[in-house]
Amino acid sequence: MRVDQQRQMKHYLMLSFSLPALVLNGNRIRDQILAELRAGVEAMTARGRPPGLAAVLAGRNPASEIYVRNKIKACESIGLYSEKITPPDTITTEEMLALVAELNAREEIDGILVQLPLPPQVDSKRVLLAVDPAKDVDGFHPMNVGLLVTQRPGLVACTASGILEILKRSNIPISGRRAVIIGRSDIVGKPVAFLLLHENATVTICHSRTAGLAAVAREADILVAAIGRPALVTREFIRPGATVIDVGMNRLETLTDVERIFASMPAKIEEFRQKGSVLVGDCHPADVAECAGAYTPVPGGVGPLTIAMLMANTVKAAKCRTGSSRSA
Ligand code: GUN
Numbered sequence: 001m002r003v004d005q006q007r008q009m010k011h012y013l014m015l016s017f018s019l020p021a022l023v024l025n026g027n028r029i030r031d032q033i034l035a036e037l038r039a040g041v042e043a044m045t046a047r048g049r050p051p052g053l054a055a056v057l058a059g060r061n062p063a064s065e066i067y068v069r070n071k072i073k074a075c076e077s078i079g080l081y082s083e084k085i086t087p088p089d090t091i092t093t094e095e096m097l098a099l100v101a102e103l104n105a106r107e108e109i110d111g112i113l114v115q116l117p118l119p120p121q122v123d124s125k126r127v128l129l130a131v132d133p134a135k136d137v138d139g140f141h142p143m144n145v146g147l148l149v150t151q152r153p154g155l156v157a158c159t160a161s162g163i164l165e166i167l168k169r170s171n172i173p174i175s176g177r178r179a180v181i182i183g184r185s186d187i188v189g190k191p192v193a194f195l196l197l198h199e200n201a202t203v204t205i206c207h208s209r210t211a212g213l214a215a216v217a218r219e220a221d222i223l224v225a226a227i228g229r230p231a232l233v234t235r236e237f238i239r240p241g242a243t244v245i246d247v248g249m250n251r252l253e254t255l256t257d258v259e260r261i262f263a264s265m266p267a268k269i270e271e272f273r274q275k276g277s278v279l280v281g282d283c284h285p286a287d288v289a290e291c292a293g294a295y296t297p298v299p300g301g302v303g304p305l306t307i308a309m310l311m312a313n314t315v316k317a318a319k320c321r322t323g324s325s326r327s328a
Contacts, residue, residue, distance in 0.1 A: 280298060
């Protein structure tokens, strides 16, 4: 019997008190992936040089600063060369384009990551289009998007490919299953839809204007919530036993919100009192734990995979650029 069938059965047998939902631990899967990459990086380093990543962080967005710091730390943990470039938040589009052109030309840089959002005066689309597709480790360049859509090898957006890693490494069946994605962003919703489609799921993309959103979501064997709305996905969205992937990272900053969403979790209310904010995903934490067969927690679910897949993309880009993937 498949994992999802077992989990669905639990609800039909009313055994939910004795068989809790499977928590899909993103930290554990990230560590597995990083360990697998480390050996390849060592071999590449011994043959010449380590793969190199340049992270461009323009301006002073606190969340972006944390993301980029964690990306650089991950590089260090597996032996990648990394550089953080921090232009001021007054940078112009032309200056960003010149910076990207310089990174495109540097031999020892295999991956270029332009952290979003860029300051408002910068034309993000022009900047992302200027990144050499062979170094586009975020998978945002239209060339890589086209390669994904047409199922050709390329660099795929990290959060989307991280979601596939979670599902596959947790033995969640995809082929023939119904997948519903809430959110149609270029970064997550659209690429994960194509990845699931290519694994033979039947895919529906929903968004803020979808009529009868909860009813559509309830058809899903695999539900991906990536819309950026705190705890939007409640029990009526979740088919009993479904696998729920929560991509949301929403910061709650008022006690009213925290008490409403975490009513049954006093530890979270205490965390809020101490820190002044707490994170919540796009799924209601108590509802998803009760109704899903398997789910990713927030934090510690999808987030760690985004960084692991960025590392994987950087190693892949380096192999393709040096031709070692052909000889490997
Ligand atoms: N901002 C939020 N998520 C991402 C991401 O995955 N990559 C980049 N470059 N910026 C982001």
